[in-house]
Amino acid sequence: MNANEKIQTVLDRSVAEYGVPGIVAEVREGDRTWFGTAGVSDTETGAPRRAGEFFHTGSSGKAFTAATLLGLAAEGRLSLDDAVNRHLPGVLDVNGYDGEAITVRHLLGNTGGLFPTGLAPEVSYRYATRSGMDRHRFDTFTTEELLRVAVSQPPVGAPGERFCYANGGxxxxxAIIEAITGRTYAEEVERLVIGPLGLTHTWVRGVKETGYPEPHPRGYSHQFLKDGADPGAVTPENWQSLMEEPGLPALDVTELNSSLGYAAGNVVSTTGDMIRFLNAIVSGELLPAEQHRQMWTTVSTDGAFWMPHTRYGLGVFEFVxxxxxxxxxxxIGGSFWGTYFFAVGTPDGRHTIAAHTNTExxxxxxxFQxxxxxxxxxxxG
Incomplete structure (x- = not known):
């Protein structure tokens, strides 16, 4: 069985055994390209998944944020060792945080001691249950609201002490990108990443956007707590026991405001564009040598509530x-309601696989398969 056949077997198994509505995978290795699908893009019509679909890339957007800030560093606009207070005076000086001790590098590497933002009651009480999602799916978040959420709970550690995955960073x-440049986050990502790489099917989603252009899969979610569960009681240790029982029908969350993602992940793209992006950041094509080195200087994620067998850089990961x-x-990779994406490749940027499912x-x-x-x-193994 060749590699393409092995991948197709995994795609078919993902639908049959893991309850994924639809999945796609795209491979590029030198001059070799391959695209495969399994399952459906729409459970009502039975329409198949297909190449070129637009989807939300989840926390893969963190790599766009890191690359943009590294690009600004290359222009001499900031240093990654700048204290956050230098660019956002006082924003972090609440609830036990220290804006003089936490640096830009800490933010991008998830080592600033910020708590896991998804557990903030301001977020979890809106979206943690099916009924909450239906009521709040079109809510918008301003940058000011998100900055308040980022520090709404006390630190989980000292700056630089350990890795803890936190959207708030x-x-x-x-916000630092916007403060430095006087332009929007989306404009700077376009200037420093999307434009230079020719990512013609990629953009930072607008604050009011709630849908996708064609073609796109519909997104389905099971990511909800049981009825009666208290979102405020969820911790990284007990969350699995509080989730809905398997077998319930998925909720269609295709039309959804994703401003909650902001610079932590609100990029829409395709598998082809995301392969192009990953290849550029792993190979050193996008950034100067010093900034490339900083992006891929990694820390251990052992003991953290995150992907096993990895180390984390600045918005990116590598397997140990x-x-x-x-x-x-x-x-790179990430999940959001109704979507999951990852792309993994070799450091020379010549061999990459990207995959997307229309559920989280x-x-x-x-x-891993x-x-x-x-x-x-x-x-x-």
Missing amino acids: FYLAG PEATGGRELRG WKSWDPM LIEAEFGVAIG
Whole structure:
């Protein structure tokens, strides 16, 4: 069985065994390209998934934010070791945080001690249940509101102490981009990343956007708490026990305002454009050598509520060599209601796989199985 056949087997299994409505995978290796699908883009019509579909890339948008700030650093507009207070005076000086001790680098590397923003009651009480999602799916968040959410709970550690995945750090990073340039976050991502790479099917979603151009899959979510569960009681340790029981019908969340993502992840793209983006940031094509080195200087994620067998850079990750038999693999990825995406490739930018499901993250297994099928490495095995 060749690599393409192995990937197709994983795609079919993802639908049959993991309850994914539809999944696509695209591969580029030198001059070789391959695209495969399984399942459907629309459960009512049965329309199949297809190439060129637009989708929300989830936290993959963090890499766009990091690349933009690194581009500004290359222009001499800031240093990653600047204290946050230098650019956002006083914003972090609340609830036990210290805007003089937390740096831009801490924000981009999830090492600033900020709490996991998704657990903030201001967020979880709106979206944690099906009824809440239906009431609030078109709510918009301003940057000022998101900055308040970012520091609404006390720190989980000292700056630089450990990795803790926190959207709030990227909210602050987006606000720093706007403070430095006097332009919107979306405009600077376009100027420094999207435009230079020719990503003609990629953009930062507008604050009022709630849908997608054609073609696009419909998005389906099971990411809800049980009826009666208290969102305020959710922790990284107990969240799985509070989730809905399997077997309930998915909720169609295609039409959804995603301003909550902001600079932590609100980019729309295609598998083809995202492969182009990943290849540019892993190979050093996009950034000067010093900024490229900083993007890929990584920290351990051991013990964190995040993907196993990885280290985290600035908006990006790499697998630890012990988990891949020494094979170097770097990537980006993210989940949002009704969508999950990842892209993983070699550091030379010549061999990459990207995949998308029209439901959120359910298990690491399909991702790891696709990587094994394409690269011949069993993650963690």
